[in-house]
Amino acid sequence: APAAAGDLEAGRKKVRTTCQVCHGLNGLGTNPTVPNLAGESETYIVKQLKAFRSGARTHEQMSIIAKGLSxxxxxxAAAYFSAIKVTATPPK
Amino acid sequence: APAAAGDLEAGRKKVRTTCQVCHGLNGLGTNPTVPNLAGESETYIVKQLKAFRSGARTHEQMSIIAKGLSxxxxxxAAAYFSAIKVTATPPK
Structure with a gap:
């Protein structure tokens, strides 16, 4: 079943407290080891967070953080990050 | 050791033949199951591609594609995707 649509404002709050320090409130990673999440699809974000939570995917910080996520x-959080408008301009 | 810097034009060519169909030449995923790679750091892309190649991370398509990557x-490819300029505007 497709991921249930999340709540944008509840997501903004959750991102502020839990995700922002590494992923940024604008969804751009704050250091080279962190992926950008800006404009990422809800489907992809939900799948990766559930994989970190179940252990199907592992990462030093994310495995711990995901355990605490309902x-x-x-x-x-997926609703918030996917709502970030992104433009992408390839190098000339 | 930090990832050796790749060659942008060789990367553009590789992305055209191997990555574009899902990840787009502008690095924005062409369907909801595919992550955006636009502006992603070289460090992160190299780490994920090597994880798919070694099996530390698995995915139906990426595990196969990564096996063929030197x-x-x-x-x-990391040099190309990371050179894509990205802007990110959070929802009001």
């Missing part, structure tokens, strides 16, 4: 937290 | 292919 399905709603995941859907809400 | 270290240069990986560095070059």
């Amino acid at each position: 399905d709603d937290d995941i859907a809400n | 270290d240069d292919d990986i560095a070059n």
Whole structure:
């Protein structure tokens, strides 16, 4: 079943407290080891967070952080990051 | 050691033949299951591609594609995607 649509404002709050320090409030990674999440699809974000939570995917920080996320937290954060408008301009 | 810097033009060519169909030449995923790679750091892209190649991370398509990538292919594709200029505007 497609990921249940999350709540944007609840997601913004969750991102502020839990994700922002590495992923940025604008969804651009704050250091080279961190991926950008700006404009990422809800489907992809939900899948990766659930993989970190279940252990299907592992990462030093994300495996720990994901353990503390409820399905709603995941859907809400995904709603927020996917709502970030992105433009992408390839190098000339 | 930091990822050896790849060659942008060789990377553009590699992305055209191997990555573009899902990840787009502008680095924006062409369907919801595919992550955006636009402006992603070389460090992160190299790490993920090597993880798919070694099996540390698995994915139906990426595990197969990554097996065919040399270290240069990986560095070059990473150089290309990271050179894409990105702007990110959070929702009001």
